[in-house]
Amino acid sequence: MSRAPFLRRAVSAVFPDRGTPARLNRQGLRRSLRRWRRRLKRIRPFGGLGDRLMGRMPKGLFARSILIVVTPIVILQAIVAYVFMERHWQLVTERLSQSLTGDIAALIAVIERYPHEPGYLDVTRLAADTFQLTVSILPPDPLPPPVPKPFFSLLDHTLSEQITQVIGRPFWIDTVGNSDLVEIRIRLDDVVLRVFAPRRRAYASNSHIFLVWMSGSALILLAIALLFLRNQIKPIVALAYAAESFGKGRNVENFKPRGAREVRQASQAFLDMRERIERQIEQRTTMLSGVSHDLRTILTRFRLELALLPEGEESQAMQNDVEEMSRMLEDYLAFAKGDAGEETEAVVLPDLLETLADHARRSGDAVVLNFSGEPEIHVRPTALARCISNLLTNAAKFADRVEISATHRDGILEITIDDDGPGIPDEDKEAVFRPFYRLDDARNVDVGGTGLGLAIARDIARSHGGDIALEDSRLGGLRAVVTIPA
Incomplete structure (x- = not known):
C-alpha cells in the first residue's frame, strides 16, 4: 500500500496554508518548513528566563565548576x-x-x-x-x-x-x-x-543527628571536590597566562604541560606553536639582517662615489635621493622586523616620554607633556619609543602644537597624543594604519614619508597586547590613543 496519500494528508494538516494536497510540491514544503523554523526561533521559552539565568551565570571556569558540583549535591540533599x-x-x-x-x-x-x-x-x-x-x-x-x-x-x-x-x-x-x-x-x-x-x-529528638551528619558529609565532599577542582584549574590558568604573556612579547620560562591529558595536549600544542613562531621570527630576522647589510653596503658605496664628484645641483640631488633611499630602507626593515628579539624590561615612563618630547622640541615642534600614575612599566623600551616617536613625528608634520598625556593606573597604560592639525576624515581613520596608505588631502604625500609610520606604531602596540585608535582631538586636529596593558 502506497504511503503517498497518507503523507499528503499529514502535510496538509500541518501546513493548511499551502493549499490542497494536489498543489503541494517540494519547493512549497521547504518554504513552509523555513517559515515555521523562523517562528519557532522567535519563541522565547519561559519568557526569556533561560537568557536571564545565563546572564547571571559565573564567568570563570572555577566558579562554573563549583556550581556544577554544588548544584547536584544541594538538590540531592x-x-x-x-x-x-x-x-x-x-x-x-x-x-x-x-x-x-x-x-x-x-x-x-x-x-x-x-x-x-x-x-x-x-x-x-x-x-x-x-x-x-x-x-x-x-x-x-x-x-x-x-x-x-x-x-x-x-x-x-x-x-x-x-x-x-x-x-x-x-x-x-x-x-x-x-x-x-x-x-x-x-x-x-x-x-x-x-x-x-x-x-x-x-x-524523635535524635533525628536531627541524621541531618547534621548529612550536612557535614556534604560539606566534606564539597571541600574535597573544591580541592581537586582547584588543582585541575591551575594548569588551565597557567596556560592562559603563558599565552597572554607570549602575545605581549614576554617569555614564561618555567611553563610546563601539567594537569589532565587534554590540558597537557593543549599546553604542548601551545609550546610547539611558540617554538615555530620563534623559529620563523629568528629566520626572518636573520634574512633581513643579511639583506639590510647588503643594501647598506651599496648605499655606502653610492655615498662614497658621490663624495668624489664635484659639488653641484646634480650631485646634491643624487645625494638627497640616496638619503631618501636610506630612510625608506630603514622604515621597510623596521616594519618587516617588528620588535623581534627585544626583551621586556622595567622602564621609567616619564623619563622615556620626556626624552622623546625633548627630541621633538629640538626639531622646532611645540610639545607639551603631562603624566600621572605609576611611573614604572615593563615593556620593550626601544619598540615603545619608536611607536610614540612615529606618532609624534606624524603629528608634528601637520600641526603647530602637540600635547602628550599619559596615565598608568590599574595595569593599563594610556598615552594620548593631540595635535591642532587638519585631522583625518572618519572614513580614513582605520585605513591609515594599512602599510603604504597615503591620504590625498591635508595630510598628503608632499610632506614625504613611506606610509609605514602608523602601521609600525600599531604593530608595536599590538605586540604589547594593546592597540592604537584615532579620534578627533579637542585641539581641532587628530588624537591618537595608545592603550597597552602593563
Whole structure:
C-alpha cells in the first residue's frame, strides 16, 4: 500500500496554508518548513528566563565548576531531607504522639469512670509507674492562652492533631517552655488534667543527628571536590597566562604541560606553536639582517662615489635621493622586523616620554607633556619609543602644537597624543594604519614619508597586547590613543 496519500494528508494538516494536497510540491514544503523554523526561533521559552539565568551565570571556569558540583549535591540533599522528613521523622513523631495520646486518654477514662480519693493519688501513681508521666489535677480554671510556636514545629502540629482526634476535648500544650518536658493541659468536666511528659515520648529528638551528619558529609565532599577542582584549574590558568604573556612579547620560562591529558595536549600544542613562531621570527630576522647589510653596503658605496664628484645641483640631488633611499630602507626593515628579539624590561615612563618630547622640541615642534600614575612599566623600551616617536613625528608634520598625556593606573597604560592639525576624515581613520596608505588631502604625500609610520606604531602596540585608535582631538586636529596593558 502506497504511503503517498497518507503523507499528503499529514502535510496538509500541518501546513493548511499551502493549499490542497494536489498543489503541494517540494519547493512549497521547504518554504513552509523555513517559515515555521523562523517562528519557532522567535519563541522565547519561559519568557526569556533561560537568557536571564545565563546572564547571571559565573564567568570563570572555577566558579562554573563549583556550581556544577554544588548544584547536584544541594538538590540531592534537599530530596533526601524531604524524604526523611516526610517518611521517617514525621512518621516516628506521629507514632510517638499516638502512644502518648493513648496513655493520656486511658488516664482520662480512669478519672471519669472510677471514684477516686482526694488528690487523685491513685491516678498520679498509675501515671508515674505505668506511663512515666507526671500528672496533677487542677481546678476547672480557663486554659492559658496559646504559647507562640516555632516557625517549624513538627511536634506541636502532630501532637495537637492526635489529641484532637483521640481525646476531642479542649486542650493546651507547651513544647517550648521546658526543653526536656512537654506540658499538656486538658479540660475535663469539673477538673483540668495537667500532664508533664518527657519530650522523647512524643518526639524523635535524635533525628536531627541524621541531618547534621548529612550536612557535614556534604560539606566534606564539597571541600574535597573544591580541592581537586582547584588543582585541575591551575594548569588551565597557567596556560592562559603563558599565552597572554607570549602575545605581549614576554617569555614564561618555567611553563610546563601539567594537569589532565587534554590540558597537557593543549599546553604542548601551545609550546610547539611558540617554538615555530620563534623559529620563523629568528629566520626572518636573520634574512633581513643579511639583506639590510647588503643594501647598506651599496648605499655606502653610492655615498662614497658621490663624495668624489664635484659639488653641484646634480650631485646634491643624487645625494638627497640616496638619503631618501636610506630612510625608506630603514622604515621597510623596521616594519618587516617588528620588535623581534627585544626583551621586556622595567622602564621609567616619564623619563622615556620626556626624552622623546625633548627630541621633538629640538626639531622646532611645540610639545607639551603631562603624566600621572605609576611611573614604572615593563615593556620593550626601544619598540615603545619608536611607536610614540612615529606618532609624534606624524603629528608634528601637520600641526603647530602637540600635547602628550599619559596615565598608568590599574595595569593599563594610556598615552594620548593631540595635535591642532587638519585631522583625518572618519572614513580614513582605520585605513591609515594599512602599510603604504597615503591620504590625498591635508595630510598628503608632499610632506614625504613611506606610509609605514602608523602601521609600525600599531604593530608595536599590538605586540604589547594593546592597540592604537584615532579620534578627533579637542585641539581641532587628530588624537591618537595608545592603550597597552602593563
